[in-house]
Amino acid sequence: MKRTLMAAAVILGVGALQGVSASDILARVNGQEITKEDFNAFLQQIQPGQPVSYEMLDPKMRKQVLDGIIETELLAQAAQKAGMEKDPRFRRMLELAKKKLLINAYARKQFEGTVVSDSEAKEYYDKHPEKFATPEQVRARHILLKDEKKAREIIDQLKGLKGEELKKKFIELAKKESTGPSGPKGGDLGYFTRGQMVLPFDKAVFSLSKGEITTEPVKTQFGWHVIYLEDKKPSRTVPFEAAKEKIIAQLRQERFVEKMKQESEALKKAAKITIEAVNTTPKSVQ
Numbered sequence: 001m002k003r004t005l006m007a008a009a010v011i012l013g014v015g016a017l018q019g020v021s022a023s024d025i026l027a028r029v030n031g032q033e034i035t036k037e038d039f040n041a042f043l044q045q046i047q048p049g050q051p052v053s054y055e056m057l058d059p060k061m062r063k064q065v066l067d068g069i070i071e072t073e074l075l076a077q078a079a080q081k082a083g084m085e086k087d088p089r090f091r092r093m094l095e096l097a098k099k100k101l102l103i104n105a106y107a108r109k110q111f112e113g114t115v116v117s118d119s120e121a122k123e124y125y126d127k128h129p130e131k132f133a134t135p136e137q138v139r140a141r142h143i144l145l146k147d148e149k150k151a152r153e154i155i156d157q158l159k160g161l162k163g164e165e166l167k168k169k170f171i172e173l174a175k176k177e178s179t180g181p182s183g184p185k186g187g188d189l190g191y192f193t194r195g196q197m198v199l200p201f202d203k204a205v206f207s208l209s210k211g212e213i214t215t216e217p218v219k220t221q222f223g224w225h226v227i228y229l230e231d232k233k234p235s236r237t238v239p240f241e242a243a244k245e246k247i248i249a250q251l252r253q254e255r256f257v258e259k260m261k262q263e264s265e266a267l268k269k270a271a272k273i274t275i276e277a278v279n280t281t282p283k284s285v286q
Contacts, residue, residue, distance in 0.1 A: 026054075026066055029073040034066070042069050107260065114256045121247040125240050132238040135194065139231040140205050141187035143173055144180035144223050151217035151224040158213055158226070170213065170228045179223065191233070201225060 027034040039054045043065060054062065084090050125132065145151045154173055161169055174187030182188055194206060204218045208229035218225040 116251045136235045137233040143178040143226040
């Protein structure tokens with residue numbers, strides 16, 4: 001790739017490789033080639049860390065990205081013609097950008113060299129069982145009413161029903177009678193764990209078996225509830241094999257951060273650093 005786009009790459013993130021095949025050239029701007037390598041480098045700048053490439057995008061998105069790269073190249077050419085490469089401020093910015101790129105490349109190399117073994121991941125798993133425990137969950141529906149009498153009338157209508165018949169009737173009554181926001185959804189509250197609902201509701205719902213309703217109205221600050229337990233999931237522990245990759249990724253990141261912190265401290269101790277002047281007190285304005 002010619003030097004104009006490479007200059008823009010330092011500032012805007014576009015990069016390239018020379019000696020590419022004709023099939024990899026996506027466009028030419030005043031004779032300057034834009035390649036798939038440039039395209040992918042540009043993508044990494046606008047979506048850092050995301051596994052995205054030219055081949056993964058649809059034609060519309062490819063055109064949008066390519067338009068951005070072309071604009072970058074045109075601006076870089078204009079800046080070069082204006083002599084900005086000789087501007088002292090540009091040179092300082094270029095040097096700073098170069099240092100940042102060097103640090104990023106160095107950090108990436110250090111991260112790639114950071115290894116966490118399966119046995120280390122297993123040790124972490126065994127020492128932190130609470131992190132891999134899923135508490136008991138229930139899925140419930142309720143009918144919220146303003147008074148106890150109406151709640152008892154609803155319960156009377158549901159008594160004697162079982163299975164799908166009970167569920168169907170409960171949903172029908174929830175849509176018709178419930179004053180709560182979940183009424184239009186048949187009273188569905190989704191899945192939740194202990195402690196997520198107010199205490200009287202929480203105690204009542206977790207005492208039910210799957211497919212049961214409360215035979216007494218449940219009073220809370222919101223009103224009177226008739227509750228139907230649709231499903232119950234027992235507490236369980238995520239097996240090590242299912243959790244292993246996440247554990248390794250977490251430990252690797254933690255180890256990398258600590259490694260870079262220690263290296264930074266060691267470099268400071270070994271370096272000869274002289275601070276010439278630091279203005280700690282701002283000048284007053286008369």
